Amino acid sequence: MKSLLLSAAMVAATLSPALAQDPAALSDLEMAHVAYTADNIDIRQAHLALAISDNPEVRAFAETMLRDHTAVNEQALALLQKLGAAPEDNFLSQALNAGAEAIIDELASLRGAEFDRRYAENELAYHQTVNGVVGDAFIPNIENAEVKALFEAGLEIFKAHEGHAEMMVKAVAP
Amino acid sequence: MRLTRRGTLRGAVGAALAALMAGRADAHAGLIHGHGQKAHRHLVHDVDIRAFRFQPARVAVRVGDTLRFANRDLAPHSATAGDGSWDTGLLNRGETADIEVTEGFAGAYICAFHPHMKGEVGFGA
Numbered sequence: 001m002k003s004l005l006l007s008a009a010m011v012a013a014t015l016s017p018a019l020a021q022d023p024a025a026l027s028d029l030e031m032a033h034v035a036y037t038a039d040n041i042d043i044r045q046a047h048l049a050l051a052i053s054d055n056p057e058v059r060a061f062a063e064t065m066l067r068d069h070t071a072v073n074e075q076a077l078a079l080l081q082k083l084g085a086a087p088e089d090n091f092l093s094q095a096l097n098a099g100a101e102a103i104i105d106e107l108a109s110l111r112g113a114e115f116d117r118r119y120a121e122n123e124l125a126y127h128q129t130v131n132g133v134v135g136d137a138f139i140p141n142i143e144n145a146e147v148k149a150l151f152e153a154g155l156e157i158f159k160a161h162e163g164h165a166e167m168m169v170k171a172v173a174p
Numbered sequence: 175m176r177l178t179r180r181g182t183l184r185g186a187v188g189a190a191l192a193a194l195m196a197g198r199a200d201a202h203a204g205l206i207h208g209h210g211q212k213a214h215r216h217l218v219h220d221v222d223i224r225a226f227r228f229q230p231a232r233v234a235v236r237v238g239d240t241l242r243f244a245n246r247d248l249a250p251h252s253a254t255a256g257d258g259s260w261d262t263g264l265l266n267r268g269e270t271a272d273i274e275v276t277e278g279f280a281g282a283y284i285c286a287f288h289p290h291m292k293g294e295v296g297f298g299a
Contacts, residue, residue: 064287068249071267075248153248160226160249163290 021091023137028147031138033087034096035154036076038130039069041100045119048107055116057171061123061164068161072154079150092133116172124165131158218242218272221293223251223265223285228293235275235295244270253293256282 026034042065049062080087103122110118134155142148216238222229224246233241243253245265253273254261259280262271264287275295285291 060287060289067264067287071249156225157247157249160288160290164288167290 023092023133024141026090026092026138026141027088028142028144029085029088030090030092031142031151032076032080032085032147033089034092034138035134035151036073036087037093037096039073039076041096042123042126043069043073044100044104045107045122048104049115049119052108052111052115053119055113055172057168058116058119061120061168064164065123065161068157072150072157075150075153079146083144083146113172113174117169117174120165120168120172124162124169127158127162127165131155131162134158216240220244221253222246223253223291226285226288226291228253228283228285228291231292232294232296234298235279236297237275237277237279239275241273241275241295242270243273244268250287251291252286253283254286255280256284261286 023031023034046062046065046069049058050066053059053062107115107119107122134151139148139151139155142151217235218240219233219235219242221233221241221243223243226247226249228243235241241253243262243265245251245267248267250264250266252262252264253271257280260273260283262273265271279295279297281295281297283293283295
């Protein structure tokens, strides 16, 4: 639990300077970029988990992350194409990417149960943080109805992942 | 309007086919399978997978009935028996799968990808 709190604190610390710039003020296309970035970060970490972990729970979770985040990204790209719009890079996407690099470096240096615990804790903290931003700052401020609907569908999925990550944290606890 | 038995049968099959073609989520198509002794009405039970839930979460069935799972979510799902004895396999959004209820059918099932999603099939419909 201590390391889980540390993990949540690390994610929060990564985002806190960015959050000071108010995610709620981002445009729809900037929010779409954040969501796409967050999806891709989780996909990268899932690939890492599949490369390193032998734990069936961890592998099943990582497969689900690949499957679900890919589905969301495909839907997001299809919607952007329909709207004739492109996602726009912004401070929050950059903060997420910077934080992800540090965590991926750390995860890549771990093996066995140590990797499994750290991956599980990070997935829980990551989904908690991103879900908070999407639910509190993004969805109430999205202007386009179709973009908003997609974010709502996405949040439903990511909340399910948060619950699944909690189960995984318990399963890999020492 | 009076219907002969043949007419009734044709009507039931026609309704079932129409429901199938329309892809109605709430279709409960009755198919009559008479085997000389006792005619059972085999039902199709629709289970929607929506908002990370099996809806309805519990379905009462009889052997020979069909469970028709339809994924209405963006995320891929499955309906997989708790003991692994039956499985729809991966269902992308908008896809459906039919599972026939057989003797000794395992009632408890989950989504293999999101194991907190649980459903139940009970007997005695």
